[in-house]
Amino acid sequence: MALMGRVALVTGGAQGIGRAAVEALMRSAAKVSVVDVNQDCGDACKSELDAEFGGGSCAFIQCDVTDGDALRADAFQKTADMFGRLDIVINNAGINNEKNWEKTIGVNLTSVIKGTYLGLEHMSREYGKQGGTIINVSSMAAFMHSPHQPVYTATKHGVIGFTRAMADASVLGNYGVRINVLCPAFVDTPLLHSVEEEDNMGKFVKFKEDFKRTMDKFGVLQPSLIADGMMRLITDAALNGAVMKITCSKGIHFHTYEPMSA
Numbered sequence: 001m002a003l004m005g006r007v008a009l010v011t012g013g014a015q016g017i018g019r020a021a022v023e024a025l026m027r028s029a030a031k032v033s034v035v036d037v038n039q040d041c042g043d044a045c046k047s048e049l050d051a052e053f054g055g056g057s058c059a060f061i062q063c064d065v066t067d068g069d070a071l072r073a074d075a076f077q078k079t080a081d082m083f084g085r086l087d088i089v090i091n092n093a094g095i096n097n098e099k100n101w102e103k104t105i106g107v108n109l110t111s112v113i114k115g116t117y118l119g120l121e122h123m124s125r126e127y128g129k130q131g132g133t134i135i136n137v138s139s140m141a142a143f144m145h146s147p148h149q150p151v152y153t154a155t156k157h158g159v160i161g162f163t164r165a166m167a168d169a170s171v172l173g174n175y176g177v178r179i180n181v182l183c184p185a186f187v188d189t190p191l192l193h194s195v196e197e198e199d200n201m202g203k204f205v206k207f208k209e210d211f212k213r214t215m216d217k218f219g220v221l222q223p224s225l226i227a228d229g230m231m232r233l234i235t236d237a238a239l240n241g242a243v244m245k246i247t248c249s250k251g252i253h254f255h256t257y258e259p260m261s262a
């Protein structure tokens with residue numbers, strides 16, 4: 001019941017890691033806005049959550065996070081209007097498409113930036129709000145670059161750099177918003193299976209056996225463990241600018257950076 005009275009918004013919340021995060025938040029008594037482009041998945045998700053948690057604790061908002069106006073009006077503003085506040089934002093939506101790599105940048109990086117700025121508009125003291133927390137989802141691809149998905153890898157590097165910079169800005173600006181980044185290794189979701197598809201991988205699909213060997217070597221996680229990591233980032237008030245890594249070998253742990261020397 002740690003999050004009773006709190007309101008969360010999760011992009012890409014209708015399936016996979018986002019769905020696991022939504023369930024973890026609702027088990028902690030938060031109200032949750034599930035933002036997802038997939039209407040059918042979202043409707044099914046909402047029905048299942050209402051059956052498990054009772055009506056009134058979640059909303060599904062169909063929205064393509066790359067549509068900035070819709071993200072602002074349909075996702076963030078509607079959530080604040082429906083539930084009266086916003087406390088937690090998880091910028092989770094992501095795709096793997098090396099053919100339409102511009103779209104990958106749009107979903108995985110540009111929309112995370114927009115979602116972070118919109119979250120601050122609804123939570124930051126600079127806007128007269130009460131504070132809150134933001135989680136941006138990167139990947140272990142930012143630590144072990146993947147020749148199979150170069151643009152995906154670039155976006156995940158960008159999410160870490162942006163998030164760490166914004167965490168420092170939040171301190172300097174006294175925003176009252178903690179901003180952290182989460183880097184899972186391979187997780188058993190539909191996204192992971194897209195690496196088999198030429199439509200997603202383009203010319204890099206010929207490397208899929210190498211990719212699968214890497215997956216076999218490092219193992220595949222369950223979405224529920226990623227949700228556990230997210231709940232840690234949400235509930236541990238000491239964490240701001242943290243880079244959480246989740247792997248089969250080390251579980252939930254944090255990346256540490258060498259201090260910058262003059």
Ligand SMILES: NC(=O)C1=CN([C@@H]2O[C@H](COP(=O)(O)OP(=O)(O)OC[C@H]3O[C@@H](n4cnc5c(N)ncnc54)[C@H](O)[C@@H]3O)[C@@H](O)[C@H]2O)C=CC1
Binds near residue numbers: 065139140
């Ligand atoms: N599955 C994995 O092995 C890993 C995934 N991640 C990251 O975790 C996040 C979630 O991935 P998964 O749950 O695995 O994927 P998934 O494909 O299972 O779920 C992603 C959800 O995001 C939604 N989505 C996609 N594009 C969207 C858009 N433009 N607007 C709104 N919603 C959109 C999809 O409809 C789907 O419901 C992504 O950022 C991904 O890069 C990071 C490391 C490992």
Ligand SMILES: CC/C=C\C[C@H](O)/C=C/C=C\C=C\C=C\C(=O)[C@@H](O)C/C=C\CCC(=O)O
Binds near residue numbers: 096143195218247248
């Ligand atoms: C379409 C989705 C495809 C991939 C999903 C994901 O985003 C990509 C992951 C790419 C690489 C994953 C690497 C996993 C590494 C490990 O599990 C580590 O155990 C490797 C060893 C050391 C890393 C250092 C550390 O854990 O601190």
